[in-house]
Amino acid sequence: MKIAFIGAGQMAEAIISGLVEKEEVQAQAIYATNKHDPEQLQRLTDTYGIKTSEDVKEAVSESDVVIIAVKPKDKDAALSEIKALLPQSTLVISVMAGVPTATIEAQLNAGVKVIRTMPNTSAKIGLGATALARGRFADDASIDTAAFIFNAVGITEEIAEKDMHAITAVSGSGPAYFYYMVEAMMEEAVALGLSETVSEAFIYQTILGASHMLQEIDLPPAVLRENITSPNGTTEAGLKALDQLKVKQAIRQAVKAAHDRSITLGKGE
């Protein structure tokens, strides 16, 4: 299977890195293009052994799958460039936040098979979570192809396209919320006198352990939290501070804001 990436930034690299690491797709069968950054293309070739070119024709014309990995604001330019070059059988997969399959279909040749996805950057280490939604002309084989690619870099699930905004808010943007929390914990750990090295080791292991507990122990997060919270103990004091500052509401608002922004992004705003 030959795969061309239109856009060679953070998300494209995360997928490329995971795919090459897993050896599900040969590095030489992956092509990446961008518009303005030949140094980035050279770095991708040097790092992953993939083909790169600023010539979009070279990348697209022989590909079975084209992955649109540009920012939503660049979609019109990117889609108009590939429209005439796409073989009819090529599957188009979008990773663009918010952008409906109908918008992509309208900008390409009639009948094009489109799968909209929402991955996340943890694909880079094979721990991504990618939602898949089919466009009007995509069939089961299209979903199978997209699932094959994204299963190589994590978990996948087909969802209704209407739910893409919510998934984007939860798992597309989600890693950033956890990094934000780690940044805050690191800042306070250092302020309390720990070295950066010790803070990093203990906070990273704590988030890894908590994540594995959620996956492997058959208990809801609220119970796992209660199991750590002794009456009048340290955790209770910490959680009280979070409640006083309405952190739960803030996190819910963050997810809602990301959801709402996905909708407006899709409208080109």
Ligand SMILES: NC(=O)C1=CN([C@@H]2O[C@H](COP(=O)(O)OP(=O)(O)OC[C@H]3O[C@@H](n4cnc5c(N)ncnc54)[C@H](OP(=O)(O)O)[C@@H]3O)[C@@H](O)[C@H]2O)C=CC1
């Ligand atoms: N980052 C993330 O965590 C996630 C991102 N996404 C989605 O992935 C997409 C890309 O995001 P991200 O990788 O973060 O963004 P980046 O800015 O890192 O990458 C965008 C890439 O698109 C290239 N590009 C811009 N215009 C064109 C064009 N006309 N033709 C070819 N390439 C072009 C840019 O290079 P140059 O300017 O040099 O051409 C750059 O390589 C977005 O739509 C985003 O919604 C989805 C899930 C998670």
Ligand SMILES: O=C(O)[C@@H]1CCC=N1
């Ligand atoms: O911030 C964004 O728009 C992209 C989509 C999901 C994660 N990053």
